[in-house]
């Protein structure tokens with residue numbers, strides 16, 4: 001049986017995401033210099049674009065990992081594309097790994113095992129995954145689902161008095 005979906009919702013607008021990703025870049029500006037970004041697709045693509053612009057990092061590599069196949073349910077972890085061997089050669093020293101969030105930490109663990117000396121950064125973090133990241137901006141509880149702007153659209157909201165869940 002699938003685990004219950006998280007109780008709470010944390011919707012993030014494009015404006016909010018841009019602010020939070022830029023705040024992450026500010027925080028990271030004291031930790032570099034970084035020679036390249038390794039972005040965990042797909043979710044890491046958006047913060048990686050913002051951070052690369054802010055920190056002037058133009059060498060961007062991807063590691064392509066998928067595990068949430070059915071909305072909020074995590075399945076087996078699939079590494080669809082690994083990091084380039086040349087970048088991983090010295091354990092990832094001087095490399096910045098970027099993702100949108102860390103939840104259980106399973107995705108970040110795979111990348112850490114591959115790049116043990118890299119600096120791992122996410123915009124959002126949940127408690128189980130938090131030990132796997134070096135830098136993040138906002139923590140939400142484990143029973144919260146983060147709704148990213150690229151996953152959402154505008155829909156009618158019933159008034160609170162008519163039983164809107166909020």
Ligand SMILES: O=P(O)(O)OC[C@H]1O[C@H](OP(=O)(O)OP(=O)(O)O)[C@H](O)[C@@H]1O
Pocket residue numbers: 040041042043044065066067068069074099100101102103104105106107108129
């Ligand atoms: O800490 P974890 O429990 O491993 O979860 C975090 C990962 O889950 C999501 O990716 P997903 O597998 O949904 O793929 P996507 O980035 O292509 O949406 C998210 O973008 C992180 O990469």
Ligand code: HPA
Pocket residue numbers: 068101103144145146147148
């Ligand atoms: O809270 C989340 N939101 C979106 N994608 C995710 N992938 C793992 N956890 C989450």
Ligand SMILES: [Mg+2]
Pocket residue numbers: 040041042043044065099107
């Ligand atoms: Mg992802």
